[in-house]
Amino acid sequence: MVAFALSLIWGLSEVLLAKSPLFLFGISSSLLPQDRWLAGLARWFGAGGLTALQLLLGWWIWQIALALKKRHSILRLFTWGVFVLVISHYLGWSLISINNYSFTKRIALWQTNVPIKEKFSSSHLKDLPTAIDDALNEAKKTGSEWLVAPEGTLLADQTLLSPAVIPFLSGGFRWVDGKQRSSLLVFNTGSSSFNEAIDKYRLVPLGEWIPKLPSFAFKGLSLVGGLDPGQSSRFLKWEGPPAGVAICYELSDGKSLAKAANKGAQWILSIANLDPYPISLQKQFISLAQLRGIELARDVISVANTGPTSLINSSGQVKQVVVPFIKGVGTVEVSFSNQISGYSRWGELPMIFGLIVAIFEITRLKEKSEYVG
Structure with a gap:
């Protein structure tokens, strides 16, 4: 005992x-x-x-x-x-x-594969608007309902070069009351600016969140500077099926995602940037996604800068959509569910x-x- x-x-x-x-x-x-x-x-x-x-x-x-x-x-x-x-x-x-599914939709996943040391280079920033347009058009040609891009893809409050031809869910940054946040930004069809957003609330100490001390003490420590956390709720309501959102290692917090499922989230979306970590960390990340899918009875979409970009169904089965460390847009059929698991309840x-x-x-x-x- x-x-x-x-x-x-x-x-x-x-x-x-x-x-x-x-x-x-x-x-x-x-x-x-x-x-x-x-x-x-x-x-x-x-x-x-x-x-x-x-x-x-x-x-x-x-x-x-x-x-x-x-x-x-x-x-x-x-x-x-x-x-x-x-x-x-x-x-x-x-x-x-x-597993009780309500309906399925085809979704396009964009693995950008941009090394973190190049993310803020002038050449990348110059090519980014056109790359977004190309990815959206490619996703539309495949018959996808919307396109998802990884954590940190967009600059703060960045607008699109052209109005979105399909809904675009992308990681990026935004300013809220003078404070910068890492977010999932939602661009509805026909919009050039984001319409909805959910902010990352679990920040990496020192890497993203920096104590409020003199700036010179931490100069050069973080590429993105000091970020502020958002609300703890992981529930995203937008024009598509409601989602439970995990930005990077928020995926380890099953309790918060269970609350999102109870509120009506029909799928789990995980966006991340795991560069420069090796493939072994990606495998551990997929294991976490499998666990979340099983305990919440939800399909999980993982979209990361260098990988893993995969579909994990509610039974924990994994389908790789884009090979790690390769740039590309892949499509997948995602099932949506209103089933409430015992753990969620x-x-x-x-x-x-x-x-x-x-x-x-x-x-x-x-x-x-x-x-x-």
Whole structure:
């Protein structure tokens, strides 16, 4: 029972840390992409529940090792553990096999592949307006409903060279009350200026968010300068299907995206700029996207500067749209859903309830042993 309680505490702690400025991958996403069936339990218990389950499995293996060392029988312990594993995999598989979609749309994804050291170069800034027009026209020719571009694609309050031929959702910057924010900017059809925006609220310490100290202390530390965070809500309402938006490592915060799903978000959009990090980080990022798709019962679109640019469906299956570190526009069919998962509905309440029960049971057993003693 102590192991059960400690596992729940660890799981709940990871959920809390995922809302901090730290980019926390945690234990939960380590199941992916290898074991989607067991990860399917996240649809009920979320990332924290998966963390607790994996810790308990580790404790089970440790108990078997101790029993073997002491030459005790492991038959009962081994049998019960295997039984729990089989049942857990079956439940996880059954959960991700049930997906209720309302409709599908074709979406174009633009992987810009601009190294961060070139993002503010004069040659790139000169070519950017034409590149945006070309990408929008290419997306329209494919029959796509709208085009998505990665985090930081547009300059602050940048306008388009020509009115958008289809809706354009792009990462960029904007000024709000004299403060600069990193945002997802929405350009409706026929607009040259953005119509809607949702701001990044979890900023990278020092890299994006700089303490309010004399500017010379941090001169040259950040390419984008000091940014200000936006509102914590990840719900975006625009002329298209409502979305839950994660800008870069906000994807690690499943709780905020679950709130967006409860408000009516029918899909999850993740935009990022992972340059200059290697492909290994992209794989970890995709694992996070798989976890979000499973626990929220939503398709997840990942659009990043150098990759990953992929579709992750609500069962955690991944379809690569553009090869990493290559510039290009790809299209994908995205499913939209109003289904509310168990995790979106209950959050961490099952874990909290389980922890309370475990604490009461531990206290009861301790009092009983003291009384007998």
